Amino acid sequence: MDQSTSAFAPSRAVGRISSSAIRELLALVDRPGVISLAGGLPSARHFPVSETRRAVDDLVRRDPGVLQYSSTEGIPALREWIATRHQVRPEQVIVTHGSQQALDLVARVTLDEGDPVALADPGYIGAIQAFRLAGGSLVALPTDDDGLRIEALEERLHAGLRPRLVYVVLNFHNPTGATLSASRARHLAQLADRFGFLIVEDDPYAEIRFSGNPSPSLASLSDRVVSVRTISKVLFPGLRLGWMVVPDSMFRSVALVKQAVDLHTATLAQGVALHLLTRPGFMSDHVRVLQGYYGDQARVLCSALATEFGDQLEFALPDGGMFVWARVRRPGVDTEALLPRAIDGGVAFVPGSAFTVTEPHRAYLRLSFAAAPPEDLAEGARRLARTVLDGHRGGRRHPGCRAAPPPVDRYN
Numbered sequence: 001m002d003q004s005t006s007a008f009a010p011s012r013a014v015g016r017i018s019s020s021a022i023r024e025l026l027a028l029v030d031r032p033g034v035i036s037l038a039g040g041l042p043s044a045r046h047f048p049v050s051e052t053r054r055a056v057d058d059l060v061r062r063d064p065g066v067l068q069y070s071s072t073e074g075i076p077a078l079r080e081w082i083a084t085r086h087q088v089r090p091e092q093v094i095v096t097h098g099s100q101q102a103l104d105l106v107a108r109v110t111l112d113e114g115d116p117v118a119l120a121d122p123g124y125i126g127a128i129q130a131f132r133l134a135g136g137s138l139v140a141l142p143t144d145d146d147g148l149r150i151e152a153l154e155e156r157l158h159a160g161l162r163p164r165l166v167y168v169v170l171n172f173h174n175p176t177g178a179t180l181s182a183s184r185a186r187h188l189a190q191l192a193d194r195f196g197f198l199i200v201e202d203d204p205y206a207e208i209r210f211s212g213n214p215s216p217s218l219a220s221l222s223d224r225v226v227s228v229r230t231i232s233k234v235l236f237p238g239l240r241l242g243w244m245v246v247p248d249s250m251f252r253s254v255a256l257v258k259q260a261v262d263l264h265t266a267t268l269a270q271g272v273a274l275h276l277l278t279r280p281g282f283m284s285d286h287v288r289v290l291q292g293y294y295g296d297q298a299r300v301l302c303s304a305l306a307t308e309f310g311d312q313l314e315f316a317l318p319d320g321g322m323f324v325w326a327r328v329r330r331p332g333v334d335t336e337a338l339l340p341r342a343i344d345g346g347v348a349f350v351p352g353s354a355f356t357v358t359e360p361h362r363a364y365l366r367l368s369f370a371a372a373p374p375e376d377l378a379e380g381a382r383r384l385a386r387t388v389l390d391g392h393r394g395g396r397r398h399p400g401c402r403a404a405p406p407p408v409d410r411y412n
């Protein structure tokens with residue numbers, strides 16, 4: 001339809017984050033017989049259903065205030081709990097609707113159109129979207145097994161780059177699975193102090209560590225840090241509960257913008273989160289179970305991939321998180337082009353190109369071990385190898401997989 005007669009013309013901001021063909025294709029995998037290794041959804045079998053029911057019941061009976069409007073920054077008791085955990089003052093804490101909203105808020109309050117934001121390429125899709133929506137101009141940085149290559153950032157800084165923000169995922173980057181090493185974390189903090197940029201430290205997978213050592217929080221190394229956190233991966237994402245810890249100088253701007261955007265984070269969700277987070281012994285037991293589960297799942301998928309692909313697929317057994325980032329060792333391979341054939345062959349993954357900042361990552365794919373039952377992980381690896389290695393043309397259905405896959409209209 002002609003723009004002049006159309007009722008709606010999207011803004012320039014919307015144009016910067018338009019939907020991708022891959023996202024639309026992956027919406028198709030929610031059909032019987034397709035094993036999805038695509039979605040970034042946590043294991044629903046581990047959601048604390050009865051504790052949540054109890055929490056809602058208790059809260060509504062004891063404190064009808066949880067059904068009321070509340071303050072923009074978050075309910076005081078939850079802010080205090082968060083402040084204690086981060087060893088900061090409650091006045092630095094803002095409770096958000098998931099860490100995605102924290103990323104959006106930090107982008108809105110710091111970026112003007114065209115301002116540079118440096119981040120790893122491949123990058124976390126939600127952060128790419130938030131920074132682009134706010135008008136940020138993305139600067140791609142290389143990454144390896146120790147996370148973002150800070151010496152490459154330093155070179156760019158010496159060459160004149162002046163980013164407003166540098167975005168890092170501390171533990172188990174999505175999609176690469178890499179953890180920023182302690183020495184790189186220190187180096188990054190020094191550069192922030194020297195060149196005056198703000199670090200956005202996102203760390204949703206820290207608790208889902210089944211081996212190795214965590215990276216030190218950047219906030220312990222520099223004052224120029226916004227820490228972004230979520231309970232989506234350890235409790236459940238439907239609560240949409242996250243938070244940010246911000247430098248004092250930023251606090252008022254963030255609170256003002258949040259008020260304009262949604263008044264405050266859902267009071268009931270904050271009450272439920274606080275109830276679960278502070279129930280004696282609950283979180284430590286729950287997290288221990290999750291670590292055992294995700295560790296087992298990672299090992300099942302990786303050993304099936306090794307069996308099915310031999311040396312044709314390069315990947316590392318992750319120390320935590322939910323993903324395996326793998327490179328197909330075949331000249332000219334294009335995992336995005338392989339995806340429709342894989343879906344026809346009964347398995348879905350996210351091709352590397354979905355995480356593009358500037359590089360296409362055509363030889364790469366991201367496989368999630370979070371939600372599929374172990375036998376589906378093994379069968380998924382078999383189907384994947386058939387598609388990738390044998391040029392399997394598909395068309396055949398695989399009704400053998402046990403559970404219907406989770407919906408993957410979102411594959412963050």
Ligand SMILES: Cc1ncc(COP(=O)(O)O)c(C=O)c1O
Nearest residue numbers: 098099100124174230232242412
């Ligand atoms: C690196 C990273 N950051 C942030 C998020 C967003 O999480 P939420 O908005 O549910 O807190 C995700 C979710 O997949 C993620 O992988």
